[in-house]
Amino acid sequence: MIARPSQPGESDEQAEARDKAANLIEALPWLSRFHGRTVVVKYGGNAMINEELRVRFAESIVFLYYAGLRPVVVHGGGPQINAMLDRVGVESAFTAGLRVTTDEAMDVVRMVLTGQVNREIVGLVNQHGPFAVGVSGEDANIVQAERKQVEVDGEPTDIGRVGEICDVTPGPVSALIGDGRIPVISSVARADDGGVYNVNADTAASALAVALGASKLIMLTDVEGLFADYPDNTELISRLDADELRALLPSLSSGMLPKMEACLRAVEGGVPQAHIIDGRVPHSLLLEVFTDQGVGTMVADAELEAALLSGNGHLPRTQRHQQTDQTSGEAQ
Numbered sequence: 559m560i561a562r563p564s565q566p567g568e569s570d571e572q573a574e575a576r577d578k579a580a581n582l583i584e585a586l587p588w589l590s591r592f593h594g595r596t597v598v599v600k601y602g603g604n605a606m607i608n609e610e611l612r613v614r615f616a617e618s619i620v621f622l623y624y625a626g627l628r629p630v631v632v633h634g635g636g637p638q639i640n641a642m643l644d645r646v647g648v649e650s651a652f653t654a655g656l657r658v659t660t661d662e663a664m665d666v667v668r669m670v671l672t673g674q675v676n677r678e679i680v681g682l683v684n685q686h687g688p689f690a691v692g693v694s695g696e697d698a699n700i701v702q703a704e705r706k707q708v709e710v711d712g713e714p715t716d717i718g719r720v721g722e723i724c725d726v727t728p729g730p731v732s733a734l735i736g737d738g739r740i741p742v743i744s745s746v747a748r749a750d751d752g753g754v755y756n757v758n759a760d761t762a763a764s765a766l767a768v769a770l771g772a773s774k775l776i777m778l779t780d781v782e783g784l785f786a787d788y789p790d791n792t793e794l795i796s797r798l799d800a801d802e803l804r805a806l807l808p809s810l811s812s813g814m815l816p817k818m819e820a821c822l823r824a825v826e827g828g829v830p831q832a833h834i835i836d837g838r839v840p841h842s843l844l845l846e847v848f849t850d851q852g853v854g855t856m857v858a859d860a861e862l863e864a865a866l867l868s869g870n871g872h873l874p875r876t877q878r879h880q881q882t883d884q885t886s887g888e889a890q
């Protein structure tokens with residue numbers, strides 16, 4: 559809430575009303591710029607750990623929808639998979655940030671992601687209307703993958719049914735969007751051998767954002783954003799471009815590495831802005847899309863961003879969303 563000093567002769571109620579109106583009107587240029595745009599939102603398992611956060615997330619998604627954007631949810635559910643593997647007594651480990659996925663573990667991953675987490679997100683969104691349609695990445699071959707090759711200390715290492723995305727078919731997702739729906743997609747892929755593969759949800763969200771020609775990729779996680787020199791230093795990096803991110807990647811540790819790689823791939827693939835935001839903060843998604851300052855970390859391609867933002871009038875100059883003086887250019 560922006561607290562402004564009362565003006566002479568203004569009551570507390572009038573000052574409060576003025577603040578509320580100012581907060582609403584701050585969203586106007588962003589509503590205009592992102593109207594009709596596709597925004598891919600990656601919902602990670604750590605941002606869905608309590609009922610309150612899940613309910614607020616569903617509200618944010620429906621808000622984006624009613625505001626005229628076209629949200630697409632791609633979700634993970636790592637902690638939820640861990641809990642179920644524990645319950646059924648199946649051991650699992652991580653190598654290079656990816657779950658070593660035996661055939662037995664794959665059954666659990668698929669059951670939890672598509673049968674449990676996906677259903678819950680769809681249910682929460684649909685408390686607001688018949689919007690969300692849940693699909694697995696394997697449905698209609700939306701996400702296709704081949705077996706991922708991983709090297710540990712220079713040695714090829716088998717991590718089981720983990721997929722490397724080789725193709726994305728956006729048509730079925732676009733058809734749902736065109737029908738006024740909100741696609742909710744689990745990170746399971748159709749495998750080249752006829753089965754399914756477990757795919758990191760950050761990677762799946764990035765590939766879908768590129769294939770759908772999204773204007774933004776927004777990833778919710780359990781930190782404020784990307785920190786410089788983590789864990790010694792937790793100073794937030796608000797904005798960086800693809801070159802700066804490329805230079806930073808080798809220094810990143812496991813949790814952030816797939817996320818920042820996914821951001822880089824999205825921006826390299828033509829998505830103007832990719833964001834990491836704090837999913838523990840209720841409605842952080844709305845703060846990112848509709849406020850001048852935004853939240854979290856943004857990876858942006860200056861040229862694509864200028865084309866995206868200059869289509870609709872004046873852009874306020876802020877630290878986060880800097881732009882050149884370019885005022886022409888068509889929104890895509």
Ligand SMILES: Nc1ncnc2c1ncn2[C@@H]1O[C@H](COP(=O)(O)OP(=O)(O)O)[C@@H](O)[C@H]1O
Nearest residue numbers: 602603604779780781783784785788811813814
């Ligand atoms: N440079 C960094 N900045 C912020 N967090 C980092 C960084 N490097 C590693 N991390 C870790 O990455 C975690 C987020 O990744 P992860 O746990 O995989 O999230 P999610 O489950 O949301 O996909 C953070 O909680 C933090 O511990």
Ligand SMILES: CC(=O)N[C@@H](CCC(=O)OP(=O)(O)O)C(=O)O
Nearest residue numbers: 602603634635636656657758759
């Ligand atoms: C290969 C691999 O590691 N897949 C992930 C898929 C889920 C995921 O990515 O969930 P979060 O977004 O909550 O981390 C896993 O099995 O945990």
